[in-house]
Amino acid sequence: xxxxxxxxxxxxxxxxxxxxxxxxxxxVSKSAVIKRIRNSVDILETDLRLLGEKSNILALxxxxxxxxxxxxxxxxxxxTVVDTIExxxxxxxxxxxxxxxxxxxxxxxxxxxxxxxxxxxxxPRSVKSKAIQAKRTKDKAEVFTPSWVCNAQxxxxxxxxxxxxxxxxxxxxxxxxxxxxxxxxxxxxxxxHQYITEKRLEITCGEAPYLVSRYDTTNGxxxxxxxxxxxxxxxxxxxxxxxxxxxxxxxxxxxxxTAYKAIKSIYGFEWQGDNLLIARENILASYIDYxxxxxxxxxxxxxxxxxxxxxxHVAYIISWNIFQMDGxxxxxxxxxxxxxxxxxxFDFEFPNITEQNPKGIYAKIVHWGGDGxxxxxxxxxFDFYELIKES
Numbered sequence: 365x366x367x368x369x370x371x372x373x374x375x376x377x378x379x380x381x382x383x384x385x386x387x388x389x390x391x392v393s394k395s396a397v398i399k400r401i402r403n404s405v406d407i408l409e410t411d412l413r414l415l416g417e418k419s420n421i422l423a424l425x426x427x428x429x430x431x432x433x434x435x436x437x438x439x440x441x442x443x444t445v446v447d448t449i450e451x452x453x454x455x456x457x458x459x460x461x462x463x464x465x466x467x468x469x470x471x472x473x474x475x476x477x478x479x480x481x482x483x484x485x486x487x488p489r490s491v492k493s494k495a496i497q498a499k500r501t502k503d504k505a506e507v508f509t510p511s512w513v514c515n516a517q518x519x520x521x522x523x524x525x526x527x528x529x530x531x532x533x534x535x536x537x538x539x540x541x542x543x544x545x546x547x548x549x550x551x552x553x554x555x556x557h558q559y560i561t562e563k564r565l566e567i568t569c570g571e572a573p574y575l576v577s578r579y580d581t582t583n584g585x586x587x588x589x590x591x592x593x594x595x596x597x598x599x600x601x602x603x604x605x606x607x608x609x610x611x612x613x614x615x616x617x618x619x620x621x622t623a624y625k626a627i628k629s630i631y632g633f634e635w636q637g638d639n640l641l642i643a644r645e646n647i648l649a650s651y652i653d654y655x656x657x658x659x660x661x662x663x664x665x666x667x668x669x670x671x672x673x674x675x676x677h678v679a680y681i682i683s684w685n686i687f688q689m690d691g692x693x694x695x696x697x698x699x700x701x702x703x704x705x706x707x708x709x710f711d712f713e714f715p716n717i718t719e720q721n722p723k724g725i726y727a728k729i730v731h732w733g734g735d736g737x738x739x740x741x742x743x744x745x746f747d748f749y750e751l752i753k754e755s
Contacts, residue, residue: 398669402653405579405586406487407645409479415675424679425644426453426474428688429745430696430728454688456637457697458503460496461485471698474637486638488571490584500636508581512539514574515599522604525562527551532604533597543595547611556612560626564601568691569632572643576600576650589657602630602647606654610661619658620674623651627681628732633689633748635697644682651678681732684745689727694749700724 397414401407412422431452453473461468467478479486489500489508515535522531531548533541550556566574573581577600580587591597596607605626613619627647634640652670659667690697700723726747733742 394671395669398652398671401649402656403586404649405584406484406491407642407649408483409476409486409641410483412645412648413476413480415671420476421648421675421679422476422479423451424676424683425641425648426476426479427683428452428454428473428696429684430687430725454637454640455697457688458500458636458638460500460638474641479641486641488579488584488642489581489639490579508570509573510539510582511573511577511580511587511599512541514577515541518574518599518601518604521564521601525554525559532607533599541597541599543591543597545593545595548608556608559608560605560622561629564630566601566630566632569634569643569686570639572600572632572646572686574600575602575630575632575643576646577603578646578650578653589653598650600650602626602650605629606650610654610658616658616662616664619655623654624677624681627651627678628685630685631729632686633691633727634686635688635690637688640686640688644679644686647682647686648675648678651675684730687727687729687748689748690724693724694747694752695724695726 394415397411400411409422412425413420415421416423453475455473456468456470459470462470464482466472467475467481472478484491492500512535515533519529519532519535523529526548528551530544533543535541548556550559564575566572569575571581577587577598579585587598589596589598596603596610606623609619609622609626613622630647632643634643652675655670656667688696693700726749728745729748729751730745731742733740
């Protein structure tokens with residue numbers, strides 16, 4: 365790294381970091397990697413890379429499905445996506461990393477090699493320097509919501525759905541909350557299956573604090589699945605679905621199938637690629653957290669890590685449901701703007717804007733079908749914008 369690049373990074377409040385080791389120690393077990401992920405607020409991309417061999421979990425978490433699908437084949441009752449030959453990744457969509465050179469410009473795709481090049485490169489907002497936080501607030505109006513506010517608003521959603529207050533917790537005057545002790549009671553005309561498949565969307569989701577609350581996004585404080593009294597204390601919309609599942613199923617296979625359905629029911633979109641990746645990581649890690657919690661509930665002393673097909677399937681769902689989009693235009697960031705040819709690291713600020721391709725590439729989502737384990741869709745992937753038109 366040149367002295368000029370170091371000055372630029374220092375000016376942004378980011379200390380130059382050492383490159384991550386390319387070779388991974390052969391004695392690192394996947395169980396140890398899972399344990400690190402479960403206990404970390406700042407999940408390392410190098411750890412996610414270790415989880416997959418033939419089924420690369422990190423590759424899926426970086427996937428931009430809107431640009432990766434090739435075509436759709438019509439099944440008997442459902443649609444199945446045919447993977448494209450050259451999958452595309454989400455882009456950085458922020459200039460916070462441009463001083464690191466090629467591969468880090470805001471319109472560059474976030475590849476596995478690039479995101480794993482530096483240790484702790486991509487960090488939650490609470491861990492970032494104050495200078496970077498201020499810059500992101502100025503550039504993209506990035507302001508994250510405290511967990512107590514997320515909880516209060518999510519409680520209003522559930523109060524309307526259930527028809528009574530304090531379904532999952534009671535809010536306290538000091539901005540804390542007390543989880544309810546007993547299993548959630550459902551109204552006569554509704555059941556727990558309906559709740560876990562009820563669709564929820566977090567707009568401009570950032571690190572997805574309304575969906576999963578592994579930590580408070582404002583102070584970085586880790587929030588365990590249960591409090592000291594054994595009560596479920598996380599407050600995200602997906603966290604609540606996981607609680608309902610744990611209260612209503614009795615075996616691990618059933619838990620896994622319904623967990624897939626719950627993840628299929630939550631959606632979120634975000635502009636900045638680093639936030640989007642963190643949101644996807646948080647949802648994947650939450651699945652792992654609740655898997656181990658349910659194993660503990662069943663008194664399984666040494667549960668098998670949720671590896672292979674299980675994590676790959678979760679990551680595949682997440683790659684569709686948590687997607688990159690310009691929320692004002694419903695398109696992929698910068699897809700309506702032709703890029704300047706060969707911009708340099710020193711003169712790249714924003715792509716040149718012309719009248720070409722004014723509509724851009726519309727972000728696509730899916731309507732899932734089939735049972736929890738299947739990748740079936742009730743219709744081909746469609747533009748998110750269609751939902752806005754229908755409403």
